[in-house]
Amino acid sequence: MHASGPQSKGRLLKLKLNGRWREDVVAESELLVDYLREVARLTGVKIGCDGGECGACTVLIDGEAVPSCITLAARCEGRHIETIEGLATQGRLSRLQRAFHEKLGTQCGFCTPGMIMAAEALLRRNPTPTNSEIRAALSGNLCRCTGYVKIVEAVEAAAGQLHDR
């Protein structure tokens, strides 16, 4: 279902992944999520649904939050893909990661990578979002544990830190 078939035509794909350029052979039909999970082994990118429903696979493409399960890998030629694995620098958690950890914006953790990436895209374009802007930006990401209360608090806390700098 998620893996590409052996008959699919292959092509060379060059893209920047978490800051590093790489080249791989991918099938034309390969989904970005499968490329990231199975080829690049970045399993922080989650699959929670059968396509475009839950936001758990959200990654950044040139800074924009995109569900990788309804994006073809081949469409990412020359572009910069960022996943949850690329956020921490030298083991230091990013502001959002730290806030989600400390404020308990994560419980089971399955939606967390996608949620943080969607919030990352928001904070980059709008460093001081209002409560309703946070809710609008994350409305494509489903969480079943938190009731979203501490997720909103985490994003607000991260935005506060950003604002202080």
Next chain:
Amino acid sequence: MTADPATDDRLPRRGVPLIDGVEKVTGRARYTADLDHADALVGRILRSPVSHGEIVRLGVSKARALEGVFAVVTGDDCPYTYGVLPVAMNEYPMARERVRYRGEPIAAVAAVDAETAERAIHLIELEMRRLPAYYTSAEARAPGATLLHDDKPGNIEREVHHEFGNWQQGFATADLVREEKISCAEVNHAQIEPHACLADYDPTTERLTVQSVSQVGYYLHLMLARCLEMDASRIRIVKPSIGGGFGARVEVLNFEIITALLARSAAGKVLMRLSREETFLTHRARPQTDITLRLAMRRDGRITACTCEVVQRGGAYAGYGIVTILYAGALLQGLYDIPAVKYDGYRVYANLPPCGAMRGHGSVDTRHVFECLLDRMARDLGLDPFAVRRANLLHAPTRTMNDLIVNSYGLPECLDRVECASRWHDRIGKLPDGKGLGMACSHYVSGAAKPIHWTGEPHAVVNVRLDFDGGITALTGAADIGQGSSTMVAITVSETLGVALNRVRVIAADSAVTPKDNGAYSSRITFMVGNAAIDAAKKLKAILVDAAARKLEARPDDIKMVGENFCIGSGEQASLSFAEVASAALVDRGAITVSGTFTCPPDAQGGRHKGGAVGSTMGFSYAAQVVEVSVDDATGTVTVDKVWAALDCGHAINPLAVEGQIQGSVWMGMGQALCEETRYIDGLPAHASLLEYRMPTIAESPPIEVHIVESHDPYGPFGAKETSEGALASFPPALVNAIANAIGIDFNELPVTPDRVMEALIQRRRQARLASALKAAT
């Protein structure tokens, strides 16, 4: 057994983050589908296309012959039933002879890749003879209906009839009697991680290792041994990170056994990842339920009697059904003082995916009806909703009529807190048109006091280990499914020992390493595993204190801890570091492992009546909440503006996690109340995606203000009780009561969707027009 409350309050009272939180926010946490499966075959399942039928022919030779297919298994490969209750195992991992719901597994394949596995599935030849299928409790119970299970006449899995006290007299002496029939839709756990299982069979050693999404690895272990006819000692169950459970994964699930059967047949490793649609089909959630409740009340609000009939549409197989229908009756009690209760419960088979346990197991729908009826009777009598609850409070310690023990009871304080925080009396009845306030209460068990498998073992065991490095490792079989149970174990051990939290490491749920645990269900872990962890830590502390005393040539009673140091008196004369004491403790004996246990005493394990064990617990959590709503009379949309939720959790071991659990459970109650509903069209799920199964998004989720109430249970770990389930059940009735307050309409169906609200509003307008027309005519 009684644990001392924490005397040393070194941890910040706001609580601590999860000990596995960093793994989760960095994407390093490995869930089942993330495990290394480079050399694994891909598993796929053939599912029944009909709701009820006999398998006339099942041909797998073409599938087996396809290149790249390593195993094909069918019902013939497993003639053993599985299930959770030893008395009700009536389900095969793959159907044999007969299927009873659309989507039931019939056969499975393991192949080199997904495409080959799917081609093989399409090559399986299946001929079926259809049988009549029933999708409602009424159809299934109708005279002459074909039986789903030959030994269950009337398609009734279990009838329960309980009577406590003189209910006839209670009705005769009441000032007000009112009855309501309310229907609650079937809902689903919809945990965000789809089901997955990785099974690895080594034909040389004849060992099987299974990593799966289970909340109860122990049940999976038992059922794999049974269904694969294996010696349990050759099986290892390892729990990876789990993306939510909410009860979905308490029972052993068919795909887990199927994956293991495939792995053994293929003599290798098989990864089975279910799609979201298949995850919905696996189901095991809260059943569609019809409830008729009758309450008798005195003028002052005192309840004098209650009769309740519950009909649950349980789906095609037993699952947890007997427990669910027993819970629905048992937990009518334990929240208020009710002098007489009559309960009649019917668990019905229907040709739909089997229901099971879901957060608030069995209690949620009956509590909903009870709390709605209390409010309506308060209105009839001109009483305040809070006053009606206060007229019926229990006084702990006590024992209910159905032999449930109540040792601690924080409900009065919960009522006070939400009443005050919501400014109830200043605002009720004074809000603008379309806005309303509603309230309700609920409770839940802190672990079922009687385990399902009665083995004579303690109800929880935790091992704590100390070695040369001074590191303390707590080993527990308890499954952390996101609720933070491993963090709870780390805190209880560190607090009891008086060491830093990061000195304690927790290893959880690996049957080769950790002691067996009864699992993550009925909110048992904090109470039972927490007590066992404290017991183990106390034993280790005694060993450390003895070692320090020997080294300091003092009596153990004179040894005190200051920080992690062991001292005599204030520590000025002599002091040893933790590392020095650990080394001293290891002299002659080497690495130390101590075992702590907890067992619920027999008198807490429920009454002697049939089914009396269900509902019994060492401690109930108590909740009260107020919900504020706005109802849009143009669209029928109900918006929850704010929730105030108070929960008596005994003692908050980790207040941050307690808050998170309360918010999550309140919100899950909101989903059930407002929008969640599984729907079937001729047995085919019409809801089997996260778009069609409508859960509230972040955009429509309200602020939830949490008030933690601590009643300090005499038997809980540091006085703690459960915190993850109790607050769910008071949301739906508080919402329905708030809607009644806002627009004056009582809803007798869940969920209260915009179309149901619009229909009710239109009907009211029509009736008003009719009434005025009639008035004009006369």
